[in-house]
Every structure is written in structure tokens, then in C-alpha cells.
Amino acid sequence: MALIAALLLACGGMLGLCLGLERHYKQLWHRLPSPMLRRGLRGMGWVLLAASFAVSVHVWGWAMGPVAWFGLISLAGLSVAFLLPYSAR
Amino acid sequence: MKSKSPAWPTLSRIVAALIGGYLFTYAFTAALARLLPMDKVDALVVASLPSFLIYTLAILWTFACRNAWRAWAGMALALPLAAIGFWPQWREVLG
Amino acid sequence: MKHKTLTQSMAWLHTWSGLIFGWLLFAIFLTGTLAVFDKEIDGWMRPEIPATSLSQSAAAQQALGYLARQHPQAKTWNIGLPGERSDTLTVSAGEQRRGGGTALDPRTGEPLAVRETAGGGFFFRFHFTLNLPRDLGIWTVGLAAMAMLVALISGIVIHKKFFKDFFTFRPAKGQRSWLDAHNATAVLVLPFHLMITYTGLVIFYLIYMPAAVDALFDGDRDNLGRALRGAPAEQQVRGERPTRSEAAELTALEPLLAEAERAMGPVSSLSIHNPGRSNARIEARPVLGNRIELTKGQSMLFDGVSGEVLRQPAVSRPSLLTQKVMAGLHFAQFGGYSMRWLYFVCGLASCAMLATGVVLFTVKRRRRHDGEGAVGALLYHIAERLNVTVVAGLMVACVAFLWANRLLPVELAQRGGWEVRVFFLVWLLSLGHAIIRPWRSAWREQLGLAAALCISLPALSLLGESLGDYLYLELTSVALGLLLAWPCWKLYQAPKERAPRRVGKQPVAQVN
Numbered sequence: 001m002a003l004i005a006a007l008l009l010a011c012g013g014m015l016g017l018c019l020g021l022e023r024h025y026k027q028l029w030h031r032l033p034s035p036m037l038r039r040g041l042r043g044m045g046w047v048l049l050a051a052s053f054a055v056s057v058h059v060w061g062w063a064m065g066p067v068a069w070f071g072l073i074s075l076a077g078l079s080v081a082f083l084l085p086y087s088a089r
Numbered sequence: 090m091k092s093k094s095p096a097w098p099t100l101s102r103i104v105a106a107l108i109g110g111y112l113f114t115y116a117f118t119a120a121l122a123r124l125l126p127m128d129k130v131d132a133l134v135v136a137s138l139p140s141f142l143i144y145t146l147a148i149l150w151t152f153a154c155r156n157a158w159r160a161w162a163g164m165a166l167a168l169p170l171a172a173i174g175f176w177p178q179w180r181e182v183l184g
Numbered sequence: 185m186k187h188k189t190l191t192q193s194m195a196w197l198h199t200w201s202g203l204i205f206g207w208l209l210f211a212i213f214l215t216g217t218l219a220v221f222d223k224e225i226d227g228w229m230r231p232e233i234p235a236t237s238l239s240q241s242a243a244a245q246q247a248l249g250y251l252a253r254q255h256p257q258a259k260t261w262n263i264g265l266p267g268e269r270s271d272t273l274t275v276s277a278g279e280q281r282r283g284g285g286t287a288l289d290p291r292t293g294e295p296l297a298v299r300e301t302a303g304g305g306f307f308f309r310f311h312f313t314l315n316l317p318r319d320l321g322i323w324t325v326g327l328a329a330m331a332m333l334v335a336l337i338s339g340i341v342i343h344k345k346f347f348k349d350f351f352t353f354r355p356a357k358g359q360r361s362w363l364d365a366h367n368a369t370a371v372l373v374l375p376f377h378l379m380i381t382y383t384g385l386v387i388f389y390l391i392y393m394p395a396a397v398d399a400l401f402d403g404d405r406d407n408l409g410r411a412l413r414g415a416p417a418e419q420q421v422r423g424e425r426p427t428r429s430e431a432a433e434l435t436a437l438e439p440l441l442a443e444a445e446r447a448m449g450p451v452s453s454l455s456i457h458n459p460g461r462s463n464a465r466i467e468a469r470p471v472l473g474n475r476i477e478l479t480k481g482q483s484m485l486f487d488g489v490s491g492e493v494l495r496q497p498a499v500s501r502p503s504l505l506t507q508k509v510m511a512g513l514h515f516a517q518f519g520g521y522s523m524r525w526l527y528f529v530c531g532l533a534s535c536a537m538l539a540t541g542v543v544l545f546t547v548k549r550r551r552r553h554d555g556e557g558a559v560g561a562l563l564y565h566i567a568e569r570l571n572v573t574v575v576a577g578l579m580v581a582c583v584a585f586l587w588a589n590r591l592l593p594v595e596l597a598q599r600g601g602w603e604v605r606v607f608f609l610v611w612l613l614s615l616g617h618a619i620i621r622p623w624r625s626a627w628r629e630q631l632g633l634a635a636a637l638c639i640s641l642p643a644l645s646l647l648g649e650s651l652g653d654y655l656y657l658e659l660t661s662v663a664l665g666l667l668l669a670w671p672c673w674k675l676y677q678a679p680k681e682r683a684p685r686r687v688g689k690q691p692v693a694q695v696n
Binding site: 114115116117118119120121122123127129130131132133134135136137138140141142144145146148149152153174175178 | 190193194196197330333334337338341382385386389390392393395396397398399400401402408411412501502503504506507510
Binding site: 003014017018021023024060063064067068070071072074075077078080081082084085086 | 350352353354355368369372373379513519522529530
């Protein structure tokens, strides 16, 4: 359960970071984001990643939590990168 | 490197990276283990764990060098390092 | 190699170290990924062992009963306990044998007739020795791991837009897509790649880099072993003189197991020295991985009559702990099933990174493979074939190994050896197939075969009696099969589309 929560948070975080980049925002909405929005998305991304870290540490403890978190954000980033081109039509 | 064949410098560099790099890492690890102001076992572990990083960097450095001579010269640093690492053993041999 | 710039020389290094060792590395990573679930695969390969929900102490009682009946005079009894990951209860008498012993039915305490098999341990052994003689294998794998480190770092150097292209994947664009897929699987999973490669080297660090041993201990391994172990407490008990002792009842195992579990986490095995005598000793060993630290060789000792704790598990000093934590990070025995799944999926991502890397080499050269002279052209043709053999062929061989486990006759002599032979034979056949078929057909047919074998794996359980519970393993196999069916199906469609387009291994390389 906690694993899924941490993974979803990581996915959200990575999505935020991804859409905070001009190129990928344009891919989804076909227009340029305002600098404010971009900063907001990126900020939200970092916050969600931090939340995912907190959940990981809470579940696995300080030793294993970071290990799990690195794995989670890697997979989250990978799924964002590979799914984005297909949702962008 | 006098040879006209273009394969030579490449081969020389590969040998420098693989074997020269290993010897350099070996000497570096020995010297580090000798110099670390710790208990023998601790020094051994602490010096040995980063050795693969050193080896990686040595290999990359060999290939990043402008020419193969420089690469070999860098690897020659292994000699003084080995002298530090194996100082007691060498002193015994020399009498 | 006349390269002016740093990027050019690093690119050269990345390409060649990546290609030459990429094939080897793919084999190492794929079997390593499978070895994450070695015990589960092992259970599947011994379908005669029933699934149980018996407590460990109840199972241990059954084992004790059997041992007392069959080996009342033995000096030592060994019991391998079922646990979270395995239903296997094994017993043996005398010196502990590796993975040996008789499998018992934990419900009745009677021996089970379990088929002889190489077991899930095959993937684990192949992962670090490539089934070569042990020393040669370890050195070969170590060299490949060094090449992986070199390729990773040089790859970072030559990747011009590391952060800008962080999330970039452009499907259906031929070479571009392959490069994107290679970059994405490499960059996003980079912490895992670096961690797993470095910690893999650290497991045998003193074999690979004995410099400090030679300098500080004059290369004396025995001396070093004593220094590493610290107090010789471990040896004392095993070598204890057989003093005079009377018959005595063994203490109840349940509180003892509970105490051991409290101190060390779940217990994997018990050794009982001098059973039934007043100087009986019980040694409990933990399941690897209650912590990240690799607890191999740790144990706790109890008095076999009073149940008193005689020796607590040893605590490692900080420097050694660092090494053990690093080794533990590689073995992934900690954190339970969720961590295991993370390692498995990250391992698959590593495999995808390596596969896209070696495929990229041929995709780049497919159009103009004589651009680098005759040697270059020859190399391209070899690479094209080896890619099929190593990537698709190895997957076929791994599934064929599992099929052999169920299809070879149970009474076959040296059955385990034959399973391994099937693995290598199938792999060899895939090489032959890749040589005689055009590359597109070779990919398509071998991927298709691997997919079909994976998807139909659950059907094998219908063949004979199988008592275990293999739901997750079978679901995973079907899922992997579907994943492989994907590129295979794309390859059927591809010829109709634009020529350079080729969708391959990457499961998500979806076009429509």
C-alpha cells in the first residue's frame, strides 16, 4: 500500500518536473507555459518527490528508505518519459 | 608509436588502460592502505573499497590523454606509489 | 584512434567497451534480474513440495521427529526451515552440506520424492560465474563490470543534453528513437546502474584488488581472515571437544525460535550439535537481509537443553559494515517483496538499456555498414547476429531451461545437468538460427518463441502434479511474455512502413 503511495507520489513529482520543461508542456497542450506556471509545476514536482521520500523513509526506515526512493523515482521518471509521447495526441 | 599502422596507438592505449591502469590502481591502493592512520583492518577496507573508482578514472584518463605517451607516463606514477605501499617489504629485500 | 576532442575519445571508448562487453553484460544482468526471485523459481522447479502455512516451530518439530527416527546417532542435525519465500523444509545429518539434504513434507514429517533439478540457483550462479570455472568466471564478470562502469561514466560525458533531454523519448523515428530509449533507460535509472555495478564489484573486492592485503598482510589470507573475524569466538564452539555427556531432552524450539527471531529477524536454518545429549548446542542462522548489511555467516548460539543464549550475533566494525552494506545492497535480500520487485523492475530497465545500446550500434550502421572499411562491415554483420543471439536467444534459453525442468523425464539420471545442457543447447541453436536467417526474421522468430514459451508457461503446471502456489510467478511470466510479444508483433508490421523504422525490444516503443 505504502509502496503504491510512494510510487504515485514519485510519478506525480516526475510529471511535474517534466511538464515544467517548455518542450514537454508544449507536447501536451500545444502552447507555451507562462514562466509562473512553469515554476509552479517544477516546485510542485519537487514537493511531491519530497513527499515520496518521506513516505519511503516512513515505511522502510532511514537505511532502506532512500534506496527504495531512488528506485521509485527512477521508475517513475521512466514511465513518465515513455508514456508522455502517447498521451500527447 | 613509430609504426605507420593506425592500429598501434589504439592498441597501446588499450593496454595502457587495462594493464597500466590496473597496476596504477594496485599501487595507489597499497600506498593508501599504508598511509591511512587507522587500524590495519580498517585501513585495508577503506583503501580497497574505492579502488574500482580509481581504476575507472585511470582508464578514462588514459583515453582522454592527448597521446599515448602521456597515458603511459601517467601510469608510471605507479612506481613511487608502490614504493610507499610496499616500503617495509622493499627495505627488507634491500637489506 | 585520432580524436581531437575529449568527447570524441570518450565516444569511441563508450561505443567499443559498450559493444564488446554489452553482450556479456546483458547476459549477466538478465540472469541477475531473474536471480532476484531465485527462491521462488526454485520452488516452481520443485513442484512436489506442497504449499504450507505451518509455523516454523511446527515444521521444525516434524524435522526433529524425522531426524530422531533416522539419524539418532548423528553428531549434528541440520534443518532448513520454510519461510516467507519458500515452502521447503530440508534436513540433513552430519556436516552441513550446501543446498543438500532431504526434503520433508512439513505436514507429515515424511520425506518427499522431489525431482532432481538445477533449480533457481542456476541463474544466480550463472550471474556471477557464467557457468565457467569459478575463478575464471568471477574475473570475467568483474572485467565486464569494470567495462560497465567505464561505459556509464564515458556515457555521461558524451551525453550533451543530460538534463535537457531528461524526459525525452520520440517514438517511431528510427535511430532517433533507439538513442532516446537508450538515453532514457540509462539516465533515469542511472543511480541503480551505478549502484548495482559498483556493489557487484565490492562483493569480491579483495579478490579483484588484493593490493592492500599484499601490502599490509604480505598477502597472507589466513592471517587476514583471523583479523577480519576479530575474536575467534565463532570457531570455538564448532571444535569443542566431545566431553562426556549424559542423555538429555532437547529444549522446546518454539521459545528459542522466537528469541532468535527477536534478535536477528526471521530464521532460515538451525543446526543442532550433539542432539539428545546434555551438551547439546543449537545454532540459529537468520534469513539474509533483515537489514541492508549482508548477514552471511552470522549466527546465534543456544544451549540445547536449557535454551539459554550462549552467544549473541556478532556486530561488525564500521569499516567492515560499510563493505557488508554495499554487498547487501547488491544481494537485495532486505526490505521484503516490495524491495525485491523494485530491484526486478530496475534490473529489467538495465537490461533494456544494454539491449537498446547494442541494437543502436547496428541500427546506426545498417544503412552504411561499409563506411568503416571491410573490418567495419564484417563487424556489423557479426554484431547484428550476436545481438539476436544474446538478447532474444538468451531469453529463449532461460525459458527453455524452465520448460526442460517440467518436460525432461523425472527419472533421468543427472537431470539437473541436463537442464543446464538444454539451456546452452537452445542458446547455441539460437546462434545458428540467427546466422542463417535475415536479421528481421531472426529477431521476429526468436522474440516470438520467447513470448510464446513465457505465455504458455502456466500450462506446464497442468502436466503433472504440482502442489505449490505459483500464481505470482505464472502471472509474471505471462506479463513478460506479452511484453516480448509486443516488439515481435511490431516486427511483423514494420516492412510495410518507412524503411528505417524499426521497433524493437523496448516494450513501450509503441507507435499507435
